[in-house]
Amino acid sequence: MALEFLKPIEDAAVMHAKMQPKQTIGETIRLHTAEEGLPDLNGVQIIIIGILENRRDANALFQVETLDQVREKFYELYPGNWSTIIADLGDVHAGETVEDTYYVVRQLTEHFLREEVVPVFLGGSQDLMYPIYRAFDEYQHMINVVNVDCRFDLGDIELPITSRSYIGKMITMEPYNLFNYSNLGFQTYFNSQDEIDLLDRMYFDAIRLGHLEQDITLSEPVLRDADMVGFDMSVVRASDLAFAKANPNGLDGKQICSLSRYAGISDRLKVFGIFEINKERNTGAQLAAEIMWYFIEGYNYRSLEYPMDVSKDCLLYKVPIDDQILIFYKSTMTGRWWIELPFISNVNNKLKQHTLLPCDRRDYELACDQVFPDRWLKARRKNEI
Structure with missing residues (x-):
């Protein structure tokens, strides 16, 4: 069973949840703990899972060991007027090889697709989107992927997969299930002209950072048409992350949360992920928690218009x-x-x-x-x- 791969939430994070005031998310969320095991998943609509894997990130100096900073910030928040039931099922620890981790992530995603539960993955490196994408192979032919990132992540397809080349692998490796790829927030100077030309030749969508800053609603139809969405935290500007090595230009906190809410509202979306958060601290963890909050807020207000029935309404x-x-x-x-x-x-x-x-x-x-x-x-x- 796929859930057997999940490790419980660390005791310190569990205690932090239980110490929160009544009505906070920490008091209402169902938790996978070492003491009580997996929670009752009956009626659960959204699952949170951390993935402690970043070996395919060339810029990572250390193995990501915990995502509990984000968890703790999330537990402190108050839910909106939600009917959505949420569970935090703990972490996927790095396997002996990266391929072992990929196998677990794929198995978990396949399980949640079958159960019609939306997983929210908190990850290290963004190449983890590749096994998530491959989980659709047996579930759905031809899917749409949206990447909120300052880079296209097409990379060199002749080399092993990395956090900068996983989209290229989606395009070129069989089975060919990628119908459309869309990038939101790219910055031209982070992408080669060859990559920009390739996206144009394949008729994929890309909306520049400057256009999103002028009108964030341009993203809504793109996100409404997505089966899976991944956020790379490097798309957020440094001043909103309180992290010196982040990019000086990028989306601000309000804009990234707006994108997250649009993703949550999408009736079609089945998988959501926030990646490259292993380096972030303080404000970065707070922002990642708020991105999750806005995704769930959007999910709670889904209108169930997909698939669209044009014969009525x-x-x-x-x-x-x-x-x-x-x-x-x-x-x-x-x-x-x-x-x-x-x-x-x-x-x-x-x-x-x-x-x-x-x-x-x-x-x-x-x-x-x-x-x-x-x-x-x-x-x-x-x-x-």
Whole structure:
């Protein structure tokens, strides 16, 4: 059984939870402890798991030994008006080899996908997203991955996998299940022109840091269309982490929490991860805890609109452009927008599960101005490959 791989939360963190005031998360969360073992998981909707593995991070000077700083900060927070039941199941310790850790992470993810429980992974190096991604192999064909990171992490696919090359491995290694990859918050000077060109040729999505800073809502349709999302804490600027070796430019604390809430709201999202937090202390741990809080806040307000049923609770808009008629749907329940992908013609088409693409009102307004929305164009070109 996959849960047998999990080690209990350290006693000091358990005691910290039990010492919190009534109504805090520490008093309401179900904990995996050495004394009591695994908690009752009946009705649990979100699982928190730490992964103490960072050997594939070339910049890591020491093996990550604990993520309890984040846990303790999280236990101190008060929940919102939630009905969501949460459990913290402890840690995955580093295996004898990195591949051993990957095997455990994959087994756990497969288990939670089957149980329809959303795992929130707290990790060391971000290459851990690769075994999480591989867990979908038997569960779902063709998935969308979103990476909130200042780098694309495509790397050199000829070399062994690292925290800077795991996305490249997702793209090139069989089985080919990656339908779409999206990056939120990249900074051009951290990415080679070859990587930028590759993303463009593959019609993947990328939104620069500057564009997100101007309008964080640009990320919402991207996150609404994601099956798994990973946050790299290096995307946060140094001043918001109180960590001297972090990047001077990046998202601020409010922006990263907004992205986390959008991810939680996504009815489609099945796995969420926060990585590269092994170096952070103080404010960094507090921010990681708040990112988790906002994800759960978003989860609590899911509207269950995926898969979208356009036969009810939707307004239909048809916009003629050239020889095309773009069809938009607006939910009367949430006000969110979708655009139809009409170029699904043959049964083997890899887009057959993706008949509706999340968008926003700006895409509709662009179409009214006779401009094809960029994400719609990319989806069409991808279909023609």
